Amino acid sequence: MGGIVEAEAQLFEIELLTSMFPSQEEFVIKDQLALAELREYVEGRTDSPPSSRPEFVIQQKMDTEDIKGVTVAISCTYVVEYPNVLPDISVRCPELSRAQQTQLHADMNSYLKVNCCGEVCVLSAVEWVKENAPLYITNNLAANSSKTVPTLTQPVEGFTRLWIYSHHIYNKVKRKNILEWSGDLGLSGFCMPGKPGIVCVEGPQACCEEFWARVKVLTWKRIMIRHREDIPLDSQTGSKEEILSSLCRFSGFEETMFDPHGNRGNHMDLGQLYQYLNDKGCADVFQLFFGIEGR
DSSP, X not given: OOOHHHHHHHHHHHHHHHHHOOSTTTEEESOHHHHHHHHHHHTTSOSSOOSSOOEEEEEEEEOSSXXXXXXXXXXXXXXXXXXXXXXXXXXXXXTSOHHHHHHHHHHHHHHHHHHOTTSOOHHHHHHHHHHHHHHHHHHHHHHHHHOOSOGXXXXXXXXXXXXXXXXXXXXXXHHHHHHHHHHHTTOXXXXXXXXXXXXXXXXXXXXXXXXHHHHHTSOOSSEEEEEEEEEEGGGSOSOHHHHHHHHOSSSSEEEOOOSOBSTTSOBOOHHHHHHHHHHTTOTTHHHHHHSSOOO
């Protein structure tokens, strides 16, 4: 649980970033209310810790011999315990493929875990991205020049359904990523935010694997694939489109909530979750997640 020491470090870093990146084109605070709450808490004008977490985006232009005018966006959301644990940091660049963006993000977080444990780290992340992102971008441009077959148009090997368990899913950026990535990859299923958090994705095996590769490298307290279902397509009859459609239990992908309650409104009614899974023909999964039979 974070306290005043962590809050002071967070406010100090935001003020430092504001002074270093004075232009709104470079530094944008996404939630001014969260910043105001943080400031009031640090300055002693309230005894209540902030109810929301500051979010901001730093835009950096990459200018090297090979790359001109490419912009990289570094998005950051503080967690309560930061800087004792890493914040949620993601990197977006339109010149990078999804796979390379995922790899860049994973490499950056590995660097931060080794070099910035217990310290404010956003400036270190920015410097790492400025130094390393051009290499990823250059490699992507070179790969695209010789690329003939897009990854996601390769033959589908099988149908997969992943059941993912997380200690909690609160962060708005992560929830947005889950919705966007499932849509990008053409997957169906659902995400139940709160504590615990549950995600189910189903569709072509390669797309499910790509979804998991993107999600698992985000900063989580705990996340795992609790159960997976794999069905070879060569054991089915019909076209691939017909087979995939017939195997799906869900229609599209959605974020679902079941009567949120608790002090933070982050616990769901598990009875309603069980009924939802039962309606989808997935009731047996409930016991895999919670160790008890649903009802």
